[in-house]
Amino acid sequence: MYSALEIEVKDIYGQLQINDMQPLNIETVASHFNISLIYKPIESKALSIANKKAIFIDERKDPFRQREDFCHELCHILKHTGTQNNTHYLFKQMQENQANAFMYHFAIPSFILNKIDIPNSIYDAAPYISRNFGVTYEFAHQRLDMFLRNVIANPKYYFQKHYEGAIDYA
Template structure:
């Protein structure tokens, strides 16, 4: 079976933390395991990092699904990006954001966990992985489309 680099990375990443099932996906526990401090505020979510400290600042929201989705996006920035975005060209910022969004979908709903069952509906993905229906729809569409090439 063929997996993308991101799918392999996420599977290994979660397995190193002994995360194998959807109910183990908890952004607070993941942040603690990675020594990332989490803060909340009323502005859009963001990540701050240096060689010694990592912070994910999440937009305060009532929906836990949106917190999980935002966390996964910001986690990509902490893991893969350095520097300040306002010093970057618009094209490079766009690239980083696209990469973080791609990572977000796979981190929030990992392929290796999707493959543990043979049938998924949008509602089931949303409920199982604590994501919004819109998020589940896109992730499931991508999963089904990519599965035909495996």
């Protein structure tokens, strides 16, 4: 029971031929979408002008935070048009919320989380996910929280998929 966002992310990963746990190579993703990736000592942002697309990444940040920023800005390139400068603050907030949701799901896709054995303790799981997906501990912790809330909301689907009927439901 994947959401539309999770299906979209899975489709993009299919295009990129990525189907296992690994830190996302942002240069490869940028190249796939014909996006110029520019490292500068400025706040990360995305620009799309007359079919020219660019993502500026803050070179002062560590690679984990750069990867997180890239995923956020990639959403703006793929889903949003125009500039946020003169838009209503609620519309801007909606776009930022979409970009944040995309960021978490693109950096750590649900379809990959469903395939791996995640350590049982959040204190073990977050560092494991952080290392293997190349994101910060805080980011991994937040994404795991999102993922586990979905598991709680849809336990029958999750347990059937992972344990093939080992758990019976009344």
